[in-house]
Amino acid sequence: AQSVAQPEDQVNVAEGNPLTVKCTYSVSGNPYLFWYVQYPNRGLQFLLKYITGDNLVKGSYGFEAEFNKSQTSFHLKKPSALVSDSALYFCAVRDGVLTGGGNKLTFGTGTQLKVEL
Amino acid sequence: EAGVAQSPRYKIIEKRQSVAFWCNPISGHATLYWYQQILGQGPKLLIQFQNNGVVDDSQLPKDRFSAERLKGVDSTLKIQPAKLEDSAVYLCASSLERGKISYNEQFFGPGTRLTVL
Numbered sequence: 001a002q003s004v005a006q007p008e009d010q011v012n013v014a015e016g017n018p019l020t021v022k023c024t025y026s027v028s029g030n031p032y033l034f035w036y037v038q039y040p041n042r043g044l045q046f047l048l049k050y051i052t053g054d055n056l057v058k059g060s061y062g063f064e065a066e067f068n069k070s071q072t073s074f075h076l077k078k079p080s081a082l083v084s085d086s087a088l089y090f091c092a093v094r095d096g097v098l099t100g101g102g103n104k105l106t107f108g109t110g111t112q113l114k115v116e117l
Numbered sequence: 118e119a120g121v122a123q124s125p126r127y128k129i130i131e132k133r134q135s136v137a138f139w140c141n142p143i144s145g146h147a148t149l150y151w152y153q154q155i156l157g158q159g160p161k162l163l164i165q166f167q168n169n170g171v172v173d174d175s176q177l178p179k180d181r182f183s184a185e186r187l188k189g190v191d192s193t194l195k196i197q198p199a200k201l202e203d204s205a206v207y208l209c210a211s212s213l214e215r216g217k218i219s220y221n222e223q224f225f226g227p228g229t230r231l232t233v234l
Binding site for chain 1: 121150157158159160161162165173176208210220222223224225226227228
């Protein structure tokens with residue numbers, strides 16, 4: 001069964017500093033990896049995805065993520081954090097192998113990012 | 118482009134009562150998902166439709182939960198009877214998928230926050 005781990009419940013960073021939110025995964029086949037962000041009282045918003053190709057993926061709002069197959073990781077990064085980046089971030093994975101009726105998206109438990117002045 | 122619409126935004130009921138949630142996906146999106154997000158956890162897939170057919174309902178508690186997607190557009194999710202542990206945010210999402218292997222991003226609605234007393 002596929003799974004996602006986000007080892008940090010919360011990440012604190014000062015505005016202007018680089019940020020990293022960690023994610024590791026486990027799948028049977030090739031992974032399809034996603035990052036979503038959730039602001040209070042709002043639904044999840046797509047940031048970026050890795051399907052195939054270049055291991056460094058660029059997404060919305062200056063975020064990027066690096067796919068590392070050997071370490072089964074897909075860490076989210078941003079060179080310079082903003083206070084407005086403060087939100088709940090979810091990593092998610094889909095298995096590229098079709099099992100049963102489909103390949104569901106499995107989410108991690110989320111990491112709360114807090115960017116302070 | 119209009120996003121995924123959900124109603125109601127909030128609902129408070131007593132245990133053993135019934136409740137229904139409504140979702141209108143983005144126009145043209147063939148696939149619709151219902152997720153349950155319990156506080157402090159990532160969203161968990163309840164059911165996935167492609168057009169008006171069920172692709173995956175393996176995690177839907179079928180003794181009390183039901184969902185339908187008539188005409189392959191709008192969808193309703195019902196709980197009858199509700200239990201205390203059903204208190205959660207119910208998220209609807211849609212995507213462009215047309216095949217069985219899904220790798221497109223999902224677009225989420227704002228969710229319905231259900232409180233069962």
